Amino acid sequence: MKQTKSLFRHFLKGHFLFIFLPPIILIFLSAFIESPINGEELNALNLFYVVLLLFGFIIVAFVVISWIFFLRLRKRLTRLQEAMSFSANHNSFPRPISVQSDRMDEIDQLGNSFNWMIQQLEDSRKREHEEELLRHRLIANLSHDLRTPLTILRGHVTRLNKESMSLEGQNSLTEMNHTITRVGDLMDDLLSYTLLTSGKHPFRPTSTDIGRLVRASVAAWYPVFEEKEILIEVDLPTEATFYWEADPKWMTRVLDNLFQNILRHAAEGKYVNIVVDVEKEQITVADRGPGMDNSSYERGAGIGLSTSNYMLKKMKLKADFTSNDSGTRVAIGRS
CATH class of the missing domain: 1.10.287 (Helix Hairpins)
Incomplete structure (x- = not known):
């Protein structure tokens, strides 16, 4: 980028003129022009006062000009800083700032670079969004075909x-x-x-009775576990319960994924334990399978687990997995 003007060079030039130009003019006048004051020649005392007044004027002018310069500089930098912090406060890209192309000093060049960066980020986000839509469309079409x-x-x-x-x-x-x-x-x-x-399954959080939801999910899966001869131990409180701000359909989907994984990967353990802890506000599902680290023929790419983790994160929940050779334990609670 070609620099047309320099802000600090202009500042130094102005201060140089105010500091050195008045003394040079005074010396020139004193050497070549005899100037009477009140009809008398300028004596040494009057010369001292003139020099003192001149240097006082220089100091005052230096302070005033410096104050005006740095005040304008601070105002321009503050405007640039507010534009940069816009994204942090509003979770979006900052807005471009106005730049005077005729002046184009260091601050304007910085603002011009800032605007160029915003444009590049917006173009990148647009391309990423288009690629994401294309990928989702491709996966959906492949899954259907x-x-x-x-x-x-x-x-x-x-x-x-x-x-x-x-x-x-x-x-x-x-x-x-x-x-x-x-x-x-x-x-x-x-x-x-x-x-x-891709947002095709809307997220509708509401105050959800977790004890009741887990009880209904266990009742739906009980015949399936019984058919596979899997022993079910449940600890579900009948009266006490707790509430989460969650989507009931999403929470049911998470539990369905956990129970389905037990049938796929831990059915040989013939055991499942489901506990709802009201004091800790926690759901625990445990099995006696071979563990997550051991190889399994039906082990997929973890898509179901990724789906569950995505749902839990949206609901401000998390799942802690503890797995070894004697089984896997999953604890769902607040993040």
Whole structure:
């Protein structure tokens, strides 16, 4: 950027003229011009007073000019600082500031660079938003389009099950059918996460009775656990409860994801423990599976867990995971 004027050079030039120009003029007048005062020649005492008055004028002028200069400089810098702090106070990009192109000193150049930075950030955010929309649209379309070939594969597997084949063939078909189901579940999780993060699932927080919500969720999942011969231990208070400012549908979805993970990854432990602690305002879900660190055939990419964490964060909650070889414990509470 080409610099046309210098603010500080102009300031130093003005002060230099006020400090050195009056004494030079005085010396010139004293050397070449004889100036009478009240009809008498200028004596040494009068010369002293004139010099004293001159230097007093220089000091006063220096202070006044410096004060005006720094006051104007502070006003311009304060305006620039307020524009920069706008984003921190309003959680948005700051607004461009006015710049005098005809003056274009150091402060104006700084403001011009600031405006250029804002423009670059706005362009970057616009491109990021467009890319995010494109990614969400692509994932949604892929999740929808892949259901057709999965349905066709499942139809062929069902047809082959009716044919006579060896035991190994039957086991292979069972495994294929199981894999198709798992891929379908992963696609559903991916589609749900995409819709959630793109704002397609609205967040409607309300004062929610957590004890009642957990009780209803456990009642819905109880037959599923019972069918898998999983022992269920619950500690749900009948009278005491607590309330969270949460979306009931989102909280139910989080609990459904936890219970579904137990069926997928910890069903071999044949145990689930669900506790609602009113004093701590906490929900605890524990199992006796192999743990999160151990390999599992049905272990996905963590899309369901990411969805749950996203929902909990929006509701100002958090999930603490404790996992080892003897099982996994999840505690949901306030963040």
